């Protein structure tokens with residue numbers, strides 16, 4: 001059987017591994033302790049935060065059909081949030097997501113979908129691939145600690161563009177690197193209810209872009225867990241700032257916009273996403289060099305969305321299947 005190494009166990013890498021399972025010998029490597037990359041969840045005592053992707057929508061029949069078994073078994077469900085749009089401190093628009101197309105989340109946490117996808121697959125977590133080399137028709141992978149990670153017929157990079165190009169710089173000319181923007185996630189846990197009548201909010205006219213009451217998502221505990229995202233513009237400009245300064249600024253914006261006093265939080269954390277998002281791209285959906293047997297996938301080929309990561313992986317899978 002053809003041996004394929006996939007670097008990255010985010011939605012793109014896991015979708016590809018699952019699609020090719022049984023048709024090739026596939027192993028997935030990820031530097032993180034858990035599955036899912038930016039479909040991430042952090043727990044702290046009673047609090048639980050989806051600090052990366054907040055929800056995802058489904059536009060294609062392929063993604064809908066792929067998700068159906070996970071919806072049936074309860075790993076994915078609709079989040080019928082009371083949703084508002086802030087313009088500065090004013091609510092301009094309000095609707096309930098129950099009245100419209102589904103906004104899906106993982107249950108009991110966003111990373112439930114990648115976890116379920118990884119079942120039965122050969123995934124090596126806590127393994128950062130530090131170097132790759134093509135020699136005698138095989139891809140040799142090396143871990144950061146110089147440990148050998150085997151010789152593979154195919155190498156697939158399922159990483160954000162800058163990390164893919166860092167590992168294999170010569171793919172840059174074939175799959176040009178779109179600018180990826182950063183994001184801060186401010187995570188707040190409260191031991192009291194919040195006096196707001198909504199559960200999810202887009203924000204304009206501020207340095208924060210999103211607020212969610214994560215405990216309102218299906219299957220969560222009642223502990224009041226709030227996720228606040230900065231704008232990409234603010235994060236790009238302040239990525240190197242001291243943590244305390246960033247927390248204070250985002251907390252100030254939260255209070256100004258939504259009247260939520262972060263000083264009352266009993267748990268405060270900040271996550272810095274270096275490569276969070278990418279705007280809409282107009283090129284292909286994945287990259288493949290069949291001669292050297294190397295490929296790349298990820299949301300960045302299409303747009304910074306969960307469904308884009310899926311679509312990129314399926315696009316490559318169709319080409320690879322014809323080559324196996």
Ligand SMILES: Cc1cc2nc3c(=O)[nH]c(=O)nc-3n(C[C@H](O)[C@H](O)[C@H](O)COP(=O)(O)OP(=O)(O)OC[C@H]3O[C@@H](n4cnc5c(N)ncnc54)[C@H](O)[C@@H]3O)c2cc1C
Nearest residue numbers: 008010011012030031037038053054129298299305306309
């Ligand atoms: C703050 C934030 C909010 C978002 N909100 C939404 C939203 O509401 N809706 C939506 O649809 N999308 C949202 N997104 C985007 C969505 O999360 C991504 O589009 C999607 O998860 C990307 O999947 P991926 O597999 O392409 O990449 P990733 O999930 O980034 O997976 C890449 C994986 O590669 C691993 N890796 C990196 N380098 C190495 C290495 N050298 N060796 C081994 N492993 C490595 C990483 O650990 C990671 O697990 C959001 C993202 C962020 C950050």
